[in-house]
Each structure stands twice: as structure tokens, then as C-alpha cells.
Amino acid sequence: MDGIEARELAYFVAVAEELNFTRAAERLCIAQPPLSRAVKQLERRLGVTLLERSSRRVALTPAGQVLLDEGRRALEGLSAAVRRTRRAGRQEPRLTLVMKAVGDGGMLPDILAAYEKEPDAVPVEVLFCGFGEHAALLRGGFADVGLLHGRPDLTGLDHEELLVEEQIVVLRLGHRLAGRAAVTLADLKDEVMPRWAGLPGDRGDGPEVRDAGQLLQLIALGHAVAVLPESARAYLGGDVVAVPVLDVPPTTMMVAWPEWSRSPALAAFVRTATETAGRT
Amino acid sequence: MDGIEARELAYFVAVAEELNFTRAAERLCIAQPPLSRAVKQLERRLGVTLLERSSRRVALTPAGQVLLDEGRRALEGLSAAVRRTRRAGRQEPRLTLVMKAVGDGGMLPDILAAYEKEPDAVPVEVLFCGFGEHAALLRGGFADVGLLHGRPDLTGLDHEELLVEEQIVVLRLGHRLAGRAAVTLADLKDEVMPRWAGLPGDRGDGPEVRDAGQLLQLIALGHAVAVLPESARAYLGGDVVAVPVLDVPPTTMMVAWPEWSRSPALAAFVRTATETAGRT
DNA sequence: CCCGTCCATACCGCCAGGGTATCGCTCGCG
DNA sequence: CGCGAGCGATACCCTGGCGGTATGGACGGG
Numbered sequence: 001m002d003g004i005e006a007r008e009l010a011y012f013v014a015v016a017e018e019l020n021f022t023r024a025a026e027r028l029c030i031a032q033p034p035l036s037r038a039v040k041q042l043e044r045r046l047g048v049t050l051l052e053r054s055s056r057r058v059a060l061t062p063a064g065q066v067l068l069d070e071g072r073r074a075l076e077g078l079s080a081a082v083r084r085t086r087r088a089g090r091q092e093p094r095l096t097l098v099m100k101a102v103g104d105g106g107m108l109p110d111i112l113a114a115y116e117k118e119p120d121a122v123p124v125e126v127l128f129c130g131f132g133e134h135a136a137l138l139r140g141g142f143a144d145v146g147l148l149h150g151r152p153d154l155t156g157l158d159h160e161e162l163l164v165e166e167q168i169v170v171l172r173l174g175h176r177l178a179g180r181a182a183v184t185l186a187d188l189k190d191e192v193m194p195r196w197a198g199l200p201g202d203r204g205d206g207p208e209v210r211d212a213g214q215l216l217q218l219i220a221l222g223h224a225v226a227v228l229p230e231s232a233r234a235y236l237g238g239d240v241v242a243v244p245v246l247d248v249p250p251t252t253m254m255v256a257w258p259e260w261s262r263s264p265a266l267a268a269f270v271r272t273a274t275e276t277a278g279r280t
Numbered sequence: 281m282d283g284i285e286a287r288e289l290a291y292f293v294a295v296a297e298e299l300n301f302t303r304a305a306e307r308l309c310i311a312q313p314p315l316s317r318a319v320k321q322l323e324r325r326l327g328v329t330l331l332e333r334s335s336r337r338v339a340l341t342p343a344g345q346v347l348l349d350e351g352r353r354a355l356e357g358l359s360a361a362v363r364r365t366r367r368a369g370r371q372e373p374r375l376t377l378v379m380k381a382v383g384d385g386g387m388l389p390d391i392l393a394a395y396e397k398e399p400d401a402v403p404v405e406v407l408f409c410g411f412g413e414h415a416a417l418l419r420g421g422f423a424d425v426g427l428l429h430g431r432p433d434l435t436g437l438d439h440e441e442l443l444v445e446e447q448i449v450v451l452r453l454g455h456r457l458a459g460r461a462a463v464t465l466a467d468l469k470d471e472v473m474p475r476w477a478g479l480p481g482d483r484g485d486g487p488e489v490r491d492a493g494q495l496l497q498l499i500a501l502g503h504a505v506a507v508l509p510e511s512a513r514a515y516l517g518g519d520v521v522a523v524p525v526l527d528v529p530p531t532t533m534m535v536a537w538p539e540w541s542r543s544p545a546l547a548a549f550v551r552t553a554t555e556t557a558g559r560t
Numbered sequence: 561c562c563c564g565t566c567c568a569t570a571c572c573g574c575c576a577g578g579g580t581a582t583c584g585c586t587c588g589c590g
Numbered sequence: 591c592g593c594g595a596g597c598g599a600t601a602c603c604c605t606g607g608c609g610g611t612a613t614g615g616a617c618g619g620g
Contacts, residue, residue, distance in 0.1 A: 002359050002363075007608095021566070030610090031609070032567075033567090033609085033611085034608060034609050036569090037608085046362065046366055048365055054616095063368040069542070070421075074357040077357045078357075081347060081354045084346050088342055088343040088347075089330075141350075155540075259435055260435075263346075301597070302598080311580080313578085313599075313600080314579075317600095318577080320599090333598065335599090336585080336597075338598085
């Protein structure tokens, strides 16, 4: 037995993130002295100095940096286990599918229809999320399966490819490029591209949008253009047009799920999704 | 805060594995009543029934099965974090390299020599392990980096390919195939192949060996033959010969390390290993 | 030089977690 | 059919650990 407790690890992580016992204590809603004691006890149990305290400044030792990284992940794993258990224990078992709005390549109705006929099928609950959130929601145990686009970070996930799509640019009717048969990225370099709300990695210019409706509205107003997978054509209204973009790499849509998941309901969904995609 | 404690999770895992509170309690070195109480408290905190108790039999509910799987992994992650922290906290930092004996493709001396010249280099400690153990030792935080062969389970690991090798069969001098320029698997189907000790997945026949020395001795005695990567030629004595095997897929050697590892010492080692392999 | 900041120490009270004794249920066996 | 063994649940006690308050001591800024 290594004897380390989840609570004291969480305490240490708070201190290591704040680099300040007092602030960490109030974040944890406890007083500062018990926090000091708990961290010291953790150091004693590990036999390792985690923090360099100099009565004016708190700094991480190399070992402390390791425990901050590893411990955060371990705590994530713990609460993911809790969430998955809670969701598995609901009286009415469900499968939570996470996807970006309009991120199903038009296949979701077919997949769901086929899935419902499976013997292991359970009701599917669809959870919409922002641009890069799929993977975190799957890893964290908030969702069972996801439909992903592009090249997300797949660590901790298993996946199957469903569909490879060419990309199009969506333009307002009357836009200077709207009549072209095809465009290149060079044609678009002066265009305003919206960015998804709450996404730190995205480029800073362009208006912020929260969902596909806002995006289409911006395009229809002529305030922006957007490069989307070809399947998005199905969602376009009459006041915008789609033009193929020649030199953008095709985007692949995939179904992904947490590594180690072995529920029959999930396996049936993945099988159904790949078969449905393969039948096109 | 989800409020789940590592100890109570370990308690539940023990009960779920034994399906018997009394035996689980003695495995945990506590009395049975506190164990019953702890599991019940865990169920209350999760709001989920984990075990079906029928006064004569204990069975897992579906949610209990989920928590058994996920909780085991979460506890693994926790103790891996502890081990990595302990190893990072040693006064003399070292890099622990795990490999099968004679599993380095002859490159280890070159890699180590080149690595020692790196600015971020630390002393390398080599840990030998049995056939399929590399990945578990890396995931568990017992080692920092490994040299792997074949197609191990790489979940939780990052890796780089170092070397693709053809395979040879090692035979006693005077063996019926020893004079051949090459053989096929069909030629070998009646031969005795040793199996590595402590490896459940291996085929049952053949004598058990613990290391390369025992293996070569068995071959020299004519009691066995073995299919090995070409680089093993360097370790062969004069009383055995090596013959290429035509229809065995080449084996790839790779360097692997735990996902998320970001120590400069490790990064330098991986870079050195790939550069050394690329220079051949 | 004093005051504010911040971590450590000292001490206290309470409850969670572990122990022992015992009950209740069920199955197997004579 | 009745008894005993096995096993989990309950009741009760006791101790150690965790959290709280008060305070000390080191350091830096004004």
C-alpha cells in the first residue's frame, strides 16, 4: 500500500497551482494551517520534498512538478471513474453522444435509425459541445461516444474513421467569389473567418460565434465566410452559396470513445456507425 | 468536489475482485464490518448500487462493473503518479530504461555513448524485464523509457520507431536446416520453440527460459530453436548458426515512454536514440 | 522601524474509520 | 428436519486524524 489519499493530492495540486498556501486554502474552503500540515504529511509519506518554502515565496521542486502533472491526471481519472459509474448506475441506461452542432456530416439520422434496431441499443442522448471539447468530455466521463472532425488530440481515446470529406467555403450570395467554380486558400486570405467562442487556440481576428446558426447568419450578412466540410451543404439556406476549396486537405470525421470502454451498447453504436458510413 | 476517497475505492475493488467481503477484508488487513460500512458509504456517496448482496452471494451490478474497471485504472494512475514522484525526487536523478535482455538490436552502446554527450543527460539505469512487461512498467511509473519489440499494447504510451529488422532462426550446428540459405515457417512447424517464463499468452509447449543465456544454451544443446531479430546475430556463439526466415514479417524496434512525459532528460534520450538509429 | 504578508506551530474538539461482539439469513449435511 | 458453518449486517466503543482558532516568526516594503 502506498497510502496516498486523493484529498491530500488535491490539496497539493491546489497549492502547486496557486504557489500560495493562503489562496489555495480559501479555494479549497479550508483554513490554511490544516493545508500546510496536509502537504507536509504528503511529503513525509512520499519521502520527497515537493515545495521549496522560503517564508516569502513558494516554488515547486522538480519532483513537485512531476506530482503536479501526474497528480492532476490521476485526479482527473478518479473523477472520470466516478462520473462514468454514476452514469452507468442510472435506472434508465443511456448512451451520451457528444458532437459539434452540424458536425455529423448528415449521417446522424441514418446512424441512429440503424442503431435503434440493434439488440444492444439503448436510448441515445445527444450532447452538443464547442469546437475542441469533444475529447475532454469523453476523457472526463461526461460522454460515452463522440463524432469528431479534424485532428483532435486522441490520447486516451480509441477511434474509427467514418468519412473523408472535401471542404467548401460558404459565401454570401453576391460575394466576389460566389460565382467561381472553385477557389484556393490564397483567394481567401483577406476574408474574415469567425472563431468559435471559448476556444483559446484559435486565431484572434473575426467575430465570435457560439453555434452554427450564428455562423450562417454572419455569412448571410456578408460579415464573414467559413470553410466547412462538404456535408454542411445540407444546412445552408438560400442566401448563401458553397464553393469547393481546392488546396485545403480533406477533413476526416471519426467516431471516438474512451479507451477501455467495453459496454455492449457502445460497441453496437460504433459498429453501426462504421457500417452506415461504409454503406454510402 | 465529488468526495470519493482513494482508500474506499481500493476497498471496493478488493470486494469486487473477491466477490466476498470476508476474504477481501483479510486481504486488506482490516476487519469485515468496517469494510461493509465503507462500501456502503461509497454507494451512498455515488448514489449508485454497486453490489447485489444476497446474504449468500455477492454480485456486481453493471455500475459496479464499470467502477471496477475504471477504478482499477484510476488507482493504477494514482500509484504511478506516486512512483514517478518518488523517482523524480531522488537526490541523484536517473533515467530508468526498460528492455528485454538482448532486445536492443545492438544499438544500446551507441545510443548511450551519444546520450552521455547531451547537455540534459543523466545517468541511465537499465532494467531488464520479461517478454510483455515493458508497457506495464512504463505505465506504472517503474521506468521512464523502454526499448520494445513487436506489437505491444501501446495505449498510454508515446513511441518512435527506431529500426525495422528481418528475422532469423537460430539453430544448433548440424541441425537439419543449418545448411540452408533460408527457411520458411513451414520448415519450422515441427520445431520446439521455448517460451518465456511467466508469460501467460505464450503457446504452451516448449521448455521455459528466463533469459537469453538459457535460450542460447537450449539451442546449443539442440533442444530448441528460436526466431529472433537479425541483430541477435551479434550475441550468438560459435556452436549455433542463424538462417533467415523468409515469411515472417519484419519486427520493428521502437523507443516508447509514458504519454505526457516532458522531462528534458527523457526528450534528449528519445532524440538521441532516433538519431543514432537513423545514422545506420 | 513598523506593519502587512505568509507560512509554521500549538492546541482543541469532533467525527470518521477501525476493532469486537453479535445477530440474522441461508445453505449443506446428517 | 434440525443443526452448524459461512457470510454479511448491525450495534457499540475507542482512537487518531482532520479541521478550526490563536499565535509565532521570517521577510519585504514604505
